Amino acid sequence: SAPQDLDLELLESVMGQLDASRIREDLRELSREPHLASSPRDEALVQLLLQRWRDPASGLDSAKAFEYKVLLSFPSQEQPNSVDVVGSAGDILYSCHRSEENLTGEQGRPDVVPPYAAYAPSGTPQGLLVYANQGTEEDFKELQAQGIKLEGTIALTRYGGAGRGAKAVNAAKHGVAGVLVYTDPADINDGRSLPSETFPNSWHLPPSGVERGSYYQYFGDPLTPYLPANPSSFRLDLANVSGFPPIPAQPIGFQDAKVLLCNLNGSLAPTAWQGALGCDYRLGPGFWPNGDFPADSQVKVSVHNRLQLRNSSNVLGIIRGAVEPDRYVLYGNHRDSWVHGAVDPSSGTAVLLELSRVLGTLLKKGTWRPRRSIVFASWGAEEFGLIGSTEFTEEFFSKLQERMVAYLNVDISVFANATLRVQGTPPVQSVVFSAAKEIRSPGPGDLSIYDNWIRYFNRSSPVYGLVPSLGSLGAGSDYAPFIHFLGISSMDIAYTYDRSKTSARIYPTYHTAFDTFDYVDKFVDPGFSSHQAVARTAGSVLLRLSDSFFLPLNVSDYSDTLRSFLQAAQQDLGALLEQHSISLGPLVTAVEKFEAAATALGQYISTLQKDSADSLQVRMLNDQLMLLERTFLNPRAFPEERYYSHVLWAPRTGSTATFPGLANACSRARDTSPGSEAWAEVQRQLSIVVVALEGAAATLRPVADL
Amino acid sequence: SAPQDLDLELLESVMGQLDASRIREDLRELSREPHLASSPRDEALVQLLLQRWRDPASGLDSAKAFEYKVLLSFPSQEQPNSVDVVGSAGDILYSCHRSEENLTGEQGRPDVVPPYAAYAPSGTPQGLLVYANQGTEEDFKELQAQGIKLEGTIALTRYGGAGRGAKAVNAAKHGVAGVLVYTDPADINDGRSLPSETFPNSWHLPPSGVERGSYYQYFGDPLTPYLPANPSSFRLDLANVSGFPPIPAQPIGFQDAKVLLCNLNGSLAPTAWQGALGCDYRLGPGFWPNGDFPADSQVKVSVHNRLQLRNSSNVLGIIRGAVEPDRYVLYGNHRDSWVHGAVDPSSGTAVLLELSRVLGTLLKKGTWRPRRSIVFASWGAEEFGLIGSTEFTEEFFSKLQERMVAYLNVDISVFANATLRVQGTPPVQSVVFSAAKEIRSPGPGDLSIYDNWIRYFNRSSPVYGLVPSLGSLGAGSDYAPFIHFLGISSMDIAYTYDRSKTSARIYPTYHTAFDTFDYVDKFVDPGFSSHQAVARTAGSVLLRLSDSFFLPLNVSDYSDTLRSFLQAAQQDLGALLEQHSISLGPLVTAVEKFEAAATALGQYISTLQKDSADSLQVRMLNDQLMLLERTFLNPRAFPEERYYSHVLWAPRTGSTATFPGLANACSRARDTSPGSEAWAEVQRQLSIVVVALEGAAATLRPVADL
Ligand SMILES: [Ca+2]
Numbered sequence A, B: 001s002a003p004q005d006l007d008l009e010l011l012e013s014v015m016g017q018l019d020a021s022r023i024r025e026d027l028r029e030l031s032r033e034p035h036l037a038s039s040p041r042d043e044a045l046v047q048l049l050l051q052r053w054r055d056p057a058s059g060l061d062s063a064k065a066f067e068y069k070v071l072l073s074f075p076s077q078e079q080p081n082s083v084d085v086v087g088s089a090g091d092i093l094y095s096c097h098r099s100e101e102n103l104t105g106e107q108g109r110p111d112v113v114p115p116y117a118a119y120a121p122s123g124t125p126q127g128l129l130v131y132a133n134q135g136t137e138e139d140f141k142e143l144q145a146q147g148i149k150l151e152g153t154i155a156l157t158r159y160g161g162a163g164r165g166a167k168a169v170n171a172a173k174h175g176v177a178g179v180l181v182y183t184d185p186a187d188i189n190d191g192r193s194l195p196s197e198t199f200p201n202s203w204h205l206p207p208s209g210v211e212r213g214s215y216y217q218y219f220g221d222p223l224t225p226y227l228p229a230n231p232s233s234f235r236l237d238l239a240n241v242s243g244f245p246p247i248p249a250q251p252i253g254f255q256d257a258k259v260l261l262c263n264l265n266g267s268l269a270p271t272a273w274q275g276a277l278g279c280d281y282r283l284g285p286g287f288w289p290n291g292d293f294p295a296d297s298q299v300k301v302s303v304h305n306r307l308q309l310r311n312s313s314n315v316l317g318i319i320r321g322a323v324e325p326d327r328y329v330l331y332g333n334h335r336d337s338w339v340h341g342a343v344d345p346s347s348g349t350a351v352l353l354e355l356s357r358v359l360g361t362l363l364k365k366g367t368w369r370p371r372r373s374i375v376f377a378s379w380g381a382e383e384f385g386l387i388g389s390t391e392f393t394e395e396f397f398s399k400l401q402e403r404m405v406a407y408l409n410v411d412i413s414v415f416a417n418a419t420l421r422v423q424g425t426p427p428v429q430s431v432v433f434s435a436a437k438e439i440r441s442p443g444p445g446d447l448s449i450y451d452n453w454i455r456y457f458n459r460s461s462p463v464y465g466l467v468p469s470l471g472s473l474g475a476g477s478d479y480a481p482f483i484h485f486l487g488i489s490s491m492d493i494a495y496t497y498d499r500s501k502t503s504a505r506i507y508p509t510y511h512t513a514f515d516t517f518d519y520v521d522k523f524v525d526p527g528f529s530s531h532q533a534v535a536r537t538a539g540s541v542l543l544r545l546s547d548s549f550f551l552p553l554n555v556s557d558y559s560d561t562l563r564s565f566l567q568a569a570q571q572d573l574g575a576l577l578e579q580h581s582i583s584l585g586p587l588v589t590a591v592e593k594f595e596a597a598a599t600a601l602g603q604y605i606s607t608l609q610k611d612s613a614d615s616l617q618v619r620m621l622n623d624q625l626m627l628l629e630r631t632f633l634n635p636r637a638f639p640e641e642r643y644y645s646h647v648l649w650a651p652r653t654g655s656t657a658t659f660p661g662l663a664n665a666c667s668r669a670r671d672t673s674p675g676s677e678a679w680a681e682v683q684r685q686l687s688i689v690v691v692a693l694e695g696a697a698a699t700l701r702p703v704a705d706l
């Protein structure tokens, strides 16, 4: 009998059953109330998910909540955080808003958490204000170069350019005492800032909107690195925790930022630092004498955040595989939001619920069971630093490394309606392409999602010609522990902007109290056709991964990446390395070995596909495909980068798109003398990559080759 | 059709074909000349192995040599190492022998490497002699307690008690300038020391015999930790290498040790420090006035060892599996010796050759091909620190972790003729028992190897009652990187002593120029029946692991170990931990979860075995069994212990046979105050074990359980 394989009719039927109006209704329910991690509503949503996944008519085989005790950070209710302009006598001249304006009746609820910088330490620094652009290392160096004394100042920075926590770290290095972070209308609203031009009148951010966020620099529960945060787990002393901002920080809206920034004294900020607040941005320090505040006025930042050990749950649901139940395709999204979180994360959760409903219904009808197991996950406390997903990978490290086929993340499912956007590692490219080619694009015209996508994001592949381009995976959502810590082929799928129409850093109400159901329903995706498109794309990818006899992971697509990393290294670093007698020859050889092994494996696959191979033969092949990503892990490659052990996708500084360990080591070594420890580290990093590539090639070669 | 399974008739036939006289002839050839790692004769043996494994009538599917460039250490030919008693005027009063006596014509060859301590640094320290027993930390503390000034002395130590390198490390901590190491007749010869009582007149060590050895404290090539020593690999600067002895060291024979030790001044050494040199052992410092040397005579140790980068090869040969070629059962031994190495390692290599000949012959006849792949390995440079096997595991880390079923090591195959001796992790116990029950013991009587074995080594198992006891795996041979670095279920098999007949630390000519073919042929195993017994046992285990449909790894035998570790922790550490408010409760729960999962899996296996399960179902089960050992690895558990990441078998100090991380952390914390970092580390180690056990249980549970 023929082995169980992907059933195209069933796939077509699933595509047809994914219902935009159900996604809309689920989104309405999910975003009805704020559901901050560990809040009562977050707990209620745990129950909602369990109920859905245990539904006799449309549920999964089983579902379960996994609770962890994790360290979160909240503003004090008794002592609200505040940002004030203070006169020389200590008198308050201006107070920034402590909450967002109640524009739709949803912003005034007591369960809307006031804007704050999670994990920023408490403190009440006061000093002259300076403007520090995005708070990058270069920005502070520029201020220093301009002769501005930063010691004891309060730095006003704008979102973008550097991570949230990095702004505070960079500032503290220069003696800054406190950091403010605001969203410039130039960065989020394409310059618009009037109430009439912003939500609820458009999708733009209202003047009082404030982006909340985690300022923790790593991910996972801060007290339990590399260990699951079970109640009995070892926890670090707070004194030994690293990664929290070193100085108090607080986010504010552009309404308040305008009052501060447009009153600044000092020289004009560089052109690139100017924004859309309607005044010239100056650097400070302090206010100009003819403005709203006396020149010696200071800014006082009062932060009273509290660290709390709280319970946070992941919800897991499984459809047992019929043939290979020990192979897991994981599909997940976080559940927790900052406020109502209609876009982030509920647009993804609504898609997750609709997809699990359709598959659950088929399952309960008895008409279908996937070849491999499908696991759905609703992660807790992502907003504080991917905590739920990280604890999950810590708890089930071995089992997941052995058995996980792929991880599919759909967090924000719809940023905007223009095009598909996929981030992922090369092995998932082909399966996403296959899915995207078979689904109609929601926009005008009669294009497939693929044909629409290629108009917005594309690249020229040496193998395929012009193809849609996938982004690479950073640490922006719950895929991070899967790809960086476990080495699982991963992807993140969404619909997003036409970049020719907007330069918004992200959708405007991101992490504010204005990210509500009406915002989505009226401005982001009226009709929910983009949500449906994402559900179909992700659903098709999920079915292809779980049902195909031959795993649709095209590992040879890594050859493209490796070749381009190699070429970038040769072009940008080759001369420098040669000066230090470091040869890229072994790396060239390793890339060639990978390419040869991948090509030969491709031919072997073609042969097997023609020859009606038996299940065991295909399982062995699939193991090679599944485990390839694991061969790029080296837990000793970057000991200082917590969780990052994938030698191709670890964080990279500098502009050369090449192997991150090599790039980072080179930029550290560049200004040291020959024979330095830094140059030895360059050689070590080069060897680490070479060994990983040779190991990857060995995994792809015929299994009985020596 | 029935799936390919172990064929008992074939097994019986293989047992019958394993030929003692061929083992004898192979041993004669292998040990004909000294074959120190990287020597011409070592290279010639690489060719011999390749030729055997490529033989058209009895070879394997393919064979290949893998060369590494590794850092070895040799004595200088121009400047021989020396140990002299020196008068106050610098005159030499006595010189220790620089080579062993040419008793059989084989010790005088130019290719016999003079006795030395590999990796001991060069230097010519001179000072008063002290006697430091075995050179343990306690021994030096005892000398200190007796008021003996150790600064600048030469410490004479005897082999045993502490590792070679550890003697020098302990000595250097007390200011000792140089270390001598000798073999006491009490420890190796059951007290005998006369030429008439020793080789070539008996199996005992002649007075001039000197044990060579590596004094490097880690394993693997010292310049390339965690990276394979390929020519292009990153290498540490010598200044950054750790693990070499800090002070010069040199081994001597008991003939010379007697001259030194029996002339010592000072107080009488403790009773436990006395030996069989025929005099009272005194502590020194210096010589007694009425002896052979003036009281102010000193001992001068001249070490001129040279570090050299040398090529060393592993030879690998493979028999491709017929059904699951991507599952590897590895069988290996090192090839290099210190001198002729008839026992160490050639007794194992001769068994390896005979086993590969018999299986190769079946293969070439076309009558048999194993279900899984069998890989034979001949490792290079083991004597210098398991270098070849370690580099192999570094080079093929991912592929081996994914696919290796088990590692079977037979280094010295016959120490003596009394009984089987097996070291291994619990999952291999059952397959060794199965094999041992079916093979006749070579000794008197009509016992199986199993029934003979249980008379010498046994324990009471709560599950099985009285069974032979397996030892645990340290780092004594090439299994170390497999179990500790890769987490592969491993074992080491040999025939050994009747401990009621001898207390010899190891066979007497170990690592000396007297370990020759005639020594084996006349004294160790005349008739080679013990060699044959080991070949049969190892061969049966190898066939069972490679041919059985259901993998014969009984993972539930880990329950015994975990329960005994837990009980030891409760008894020996429970009160102490309770004083520091550390509960063993989570560990108890984790052990119980493991036991429950293992029991349930056992029932599932029984069901599958009854139900004629299909190949894919059994493959999934076998993956659970194969990968269990991997779940105990945590590369972040013991960052300071190079390569050790198995949380159950890492090195343990102290006498409590429990989880090593917990035991070690407790012994470090014991004398610190509550709330110290050391007590935090105890809690961290406890969590690491709990997470590992919970992860192991998760791997054993039904694969679709959440
Ligand atoms: Ca954790």
Ligand SMILES: [Ca+2]
Pocket: B220, B221, B223, B224, B225, B226, B227, B228, B229, B390, B391, B394
């Ligand atoms: Ca190495």
Ligand SMILES: [Zn+2]
Pocket: A334, A344, A345, A382, A411, A412, A477
């Ligand atoms: Zn999100």
Ligand SMILES: [Zn+2]
Pocket: A344, A383, A511
């Ligand atoms: Zn978010």
Ligand SMILES: [Zn+2]
Pocket: B334, B344, B345, B382, B411, B412, B477
């Ligand atoms: Zn050996």
Ligand SMILES: [Zn+2]
Pocket: B344, B383, B511
């Ligand atoms: Zn040895």
